[in-house]
């Protein structure tokens with residue numbers, strides 16, 4: 001069983017990552033830490049409470065983290081996820097009675113868990129890396145007890161999705177990304193190169209609906225809203241399921257092909273701010289510091305996700 005902390009900014013795809021992790025008996029989900037990104041920190045924590053209430057997993061503790069990036073002004077993605085950060089057509093979710101955000105700050109929770117755990121912990125960030133970077137800065141020794149950081153973010157060979165050169169999570173907090181990338185901790189980058197291959201369309205939604213549980217209907221409602229942006233913006237009938245790739249890798253790393261490369265993030269130029277500069281052809285003498293995901297077995301990924309979603313209420 002892998003001990004993990006899921007650090008997220010729910011967010012529609014973060015919501016599916018939470019379901020994926022919570023349903024998996026191979027994962028010991030120590031807690032969910034929330035960060036500002038897709039939406040404000042308040043919305044993100046509220047959405048996390050709602051998602052865990054919906055799937056009857058209120059035994060999972062949720063922590064509020066950083067409400068803004070380390071240096072830059074917060075940029076949110078209301079255009080994708082809506083004003084609440086988790087808009088969808090359907091009844092609002094009632095948070096289970098007494099289910100509240102923990103008092104401890106997410107950064108302190110991450111530090112405390114990494115300090116006390118008898119076995120190394122996996123950190124699984126699916127939003128801006130602010131909480132992770134703050135924890136590593138506040139207490140660098142925790143690096144010795146982190147098995148791996150598997151993050152959703154960046155773009156090695158493909159174009160950006162928030163600017164022509166940057167992926168959203170890294171764009172929001174490029175300083176945090178460089179702190180993580182320089183930490184010498186084993187790191188896996190689930191960038192747009194693979195997440196743009198994991199596409200939810202009508203057929204996937206129909207297939208998941210065949211599960212027939214209430215979570216499959218929630219998945220449909222979330223994806224129907226999430227697909228609106230992609231339809232209007234790119235005139236496509238499919239939407240990338242970014243964040244669950246992190247959990248998919250954790251459950252079965254054979255689903256992905258990785259390349260060990262140097263990755264560094266642009267923090268100076270406004271034009272290319274947040275670009276992950278990946279030394280794909282090894283033309284610099286910069287040391288490799290990150291396993292960059294280059295390909296994914298999409299069919300196997302969705303069959304694993306469907307199997308786990310079917311275990312939920």
Ligand code: RIB
Nearest residue numbers: 011013126127168169242
């Ligand atoms: O660029 C995609 C990433 O940004 C995903 O994690 C999505 O949830 C948003 O946070």
Ligand code: CA
Nearest residue numbers: 011014126127
């Ligand atoms: Ca996210």
